[in-house]
Amino acid sequence: MTFVGKPITCKAALLRKEGHPLTIETITVDPPQGSEVRVRMVSAGVCATDGHPVWGRETDVQLDTGGRPMVLGHEGAGVVESTGPEVTSVRPGDKVVIMWMPECGRCALCANPRTNHCLSGNIVTNMYHEGGQCRTRVDGQPVLMFFGTGTFAQYTVVREAQVAKVNPKANLNDICIIGCAVGTGYAGATNIAKVQRGSKCVVWGLGAIGLSTVLGCRDAGAAEIIGIDRNDYKGEIAKQLGCTQFINPKTTDKQIDDILKSEGGVDYAFDCIGSVDVIDSCLKSLNPWGFLTLIGLPPRGKTVNIPSSRLLAGAHVSGGYYGNAKPRALNQHLVDLHCTDRLPIEHMITQRLNLDDINKAFDDLKAGKAIRTVIMFD
Ligand SMILES: [Zn+2]
Ligand SMILES: [Zn+2]
Structure with missing residues (x-):
């Protein structure tokens, strides 16, 4: 069954209030517009940076959600479901790693080899999709995307600047953690x-x-x-x-x-x-x-x-x-190393959970009981 051009109804873990556990809710994910990509998530890693808002710990990554719910998650691996008409670097069916640092490839910073910053978005504007809109809704209300990625959902819409097409041999169950950690x-x-x-x-x-x-x-x-x-x-x-x-x-x-x-x-x-x-x-x-x-x-x-x-x-x-490295090339390089058994990252994945149990991942991370928990969607 194809959903191309149609909204998808699926499950996501939402942050309703900082300092509180996530809630599993049904969201609607609209089709991608312009240079956006809709991705079916296969795996998502749980990073301490997602934990800080759940635990209510203040860091220099400031969230200003205006009271809106947000999908957390900035490590993810999945398959492109559909693309907006301006997308050129990925196609439906491609395996991708989600990039929390954007790389548009067109701005002055992307052209500067000394930095991996990109002018195409920042931590606040990235929470919205193109034109300041939200492609994701819950009960008809807009839902923000942490880092513009929102990987704790069965489907997410990200800008093309935030996906890296990777080796078709990649193991999507593991490579999500390459995207951040x-x-x-x-x-x-x-x-x-x-x-x-x-x-x-x-x-x-x-x-x-x-x-x-x-x-x-x-x-x-x-x-x-x-x-x-x-x-x-x-x-x-x-x-x-x-x-x-x-x-x-x-x-x-x-x-x-x-x-x-x-x-x-x-x-x-x-x-x-x-x-x-x-x-x-x-x-x-x-x-x-x-x-x-x-x-x-x-x-x-x-x-x-x-x-x-x-x-x-x-x-x-x-x-x-992100190691001050251009994120797309680094993701692709590390996935290639993993495909040839030269990057043993499986040792870091100490637990795999369903999305429904995601709050256990945050509890275990805080208690030092888990290195990386990976949320599995299939
Ligand atoms: Zn992280
Ligand atoms: Zn750029």
Whole structure:
């Protein structure tokens, strides 16, 4: 049965109020217009960035929903169901990964190799579809889309700038997490820090982003990769992915930076948590020429203090969204690696749930019981 040109009625998880669990409701998804793409979702990863509004934690990603319901979710993989008349890069039936960072390919920033930002949309305007409209409705009322993606729904309409056509051999059950966690961590190591062969790295926080950072350090040829986390089971998974040493701060009386300095310091440090205390510890553990990469999202309004003497001594500090890499090419590259068994991301997927059980995913994420939960739609 084809729905081309017609609205689709399906299930979605809606955020009705910040700080409250999601509700499973029936939504109507209108046909795509202009350069929009309607995608049938196969899998969607649950990221902490979706958790912050559910838990009511304030970050620098500010939502102003005006009281409207919103479909959360910014990691997703699926199949193109239909396209608007101006779409050129994907066709119905194509396998795609959803991109929370848009890449229109036409603006001045898309043409600038030094950034992966795009002028075609921002976190607020992206919540609407073309022309400030909403293609998705509940009880006749407009529904906003988190990051313009809204992947916690059986069907979603996104702009062409927010899909990457990927290898037809891709396993759609797994590759959703490449769209945020894997790309962010992996390219944080390979593209922002540009980890050098033979170097020593420390990765703080071994969630899906931290584990992906470990994979990036491994593929860049790091000689030593030290993982730090408060959960021992994450350390075990990190070792399977290339981590050479694991330290649980709860099991030692010493400061982590004291331990690392006594072992000769590190060349690269990654904060995959978004904690000012961790950033401080990273700076203390770095060699004078070391490179600190900020990857985690800190609470709203936090600032980082760096002694100027550290910068004069040659330290580097950087950060970026989605590894500061052009999102379409990075998604396609990482999916290709996964298709040839060179990117073992399945180890990070510790749980698969139906959409109806999505609130369990947020509870488990908050409790440190899950690395990545993937919502399955089929
Ligand atoms: Zn994310
Ligand atoms: Zn652009």
